[in-house]
Amino acid sequence: MTARLLIEAAGPGVTVQDAGRFGYSRFGVTPAGPMDLPAFLAATRAVAATAALEVSLGGVALEAEGATLAVAVAGGAFDIRLDGARLPAATLLPLAPGARLSIRAGAAGAWCYVAVGGRIDLPLALGSLSTHARSGIGPKPLSAGDALPLADIAPAPARPRRLAAPWLGGGDAPIRVMLGPQDDYFPNVSIEALLEAAWRVGARSDRMAYALEGPRLAHARGHDIVSDGAAMGALQVPGSGAPFVLMADRQPTGGYPKIATVIGADLGRMAQRRPGEAFRFRAVDWEAAVAARAALKNEMAAGAVLTPLAAELSTETLLAENLIGGVVSARD
């Protein structure tokens, strides 16, 4: 059975992403991949997919063609509606031909993932389906009128269910960083400012980098370094003293000193900060970063829980849910 996912409307920044394009950074190729990996995995694992649509604050409206699709949505607290009826921000739902799934910016969060039970039937570029808009590698960013061909369609659930994944949401705890790799390019006063100030994500933020607004971070040894590899989450400080957090579409190398790096367990929370939102950084060491990583991995291994929606708590619904079972395995 084949089907298509129709893009009825799309704001800027709706792209196809899989886990990322690895192995080509040595040739200047950006890895791309999801901005919020744990949220991406919550959506894709719920429908056993390997790729998803990444939706920005501009939102998207989708329809199914050719089959009723199993669709999982997870990410920030977006406004999710199926034919106008409000659904939880993380949800597994059937999308029948003729129905309209609309996803708009909601109470919080900057990115939302829409995974379909099946395979997005597009050619891989350098082994990956991830869009890198700037270099033109991977599928083009999606706009109204586009249709994604689907193969290996999975059966859809009978009705929408809440997708509860404890690692979604994030909260207001400080974003944890490890200092370095070039923290020795900065005087102590800059390190202190980084860790004590209230920061905001600036308006000039996108998949490539988040511009941060806060105190200027002076350099001790100049602001040029001989180019060095750059990881996602690195806080690069150019001559202006205003740091950028390098995100999924970063260049694989960079020529500015990196004062600190957001730890893996907090990258998704960093990505979900909206322009204007205030937050703080907190420094941790390698051991603490790895412990946080292990804790997140364990949470995700336990899997997301699917529950019927409260509005549908009829005896009939409960019986059906008990028969189907509610736990999604989230193992690789």
Added chain:
Amino acid sequence: MRFQPSRGRDMDAPGPRYLDQGETALTVEFGDAVDPDINARVLALDDAFRAAPPPGVRETTPTYRSLLVHYEPLEISRAALIDWIGKRLPGAARGASAEAMQEAPGGSGLLRPARNDGECWVVPCCYDPALAEDIEEAAALLGSTAGALAAQHAGAVYRAYMYGFAPGWCYLGGLPTPLALPRRLAPRGPTPRGAVLIGGGLSLIGADPMPTGWYVVGRTPERLFSLQRDPPFLVAPGDAIRFEPVDAAAFAALDARAAAGETLARRESAS
């Protein structure tokens, strides 16, 4: 993959610095300069990873002077990774045997270890000012002429230090010293595809158009990067490259052949 016995200057070289970039990336820093010996040590370690990566290492990114190792810390600890690296550092100068060392013909005077057993890529390049948009401006800044600049640029053998900035943007060491020119203070508009550039004492091939502060002194019809070709990239970090001048008419013909999928660059013995 082959390790050469250490030469004196490598024995004397201090060990690398290990700098964390979060818990999933480790910068192995061999120096803080654009230098052929430092780059050779970076690429030797990179070779070791590519030949037999330890479990948990996902990808390595070589640059002029450091190797960024992306790893999964729940599979290999930082200490185990550093231990693995330390065991592979002796004799870490790739291709640094006497027969692979060559004097830079362009006058930089640096000994450059060449990779791939002394083979060299020969890449066509048109220096006609009609295509080499900035060559007259760059020549004027250098107190030279476009013709002299082209002859000097085409007379040198370069080494691919690293890629960066954008896919297929390949940074080249070995620019003759008289062609060293600071980059522009403000970037120029997007370069033409296949731009051959100079700036900051280096040369560079820009695969796809991008704005840059470097000067376009030539243009190659070769596609350094093409998704339609297998392999998509021709030149690997560490490879030797020289440019073979072609006129504008030849460029047009070669460009059409490259557009049809043909590989124009050829390999020759560097000796």
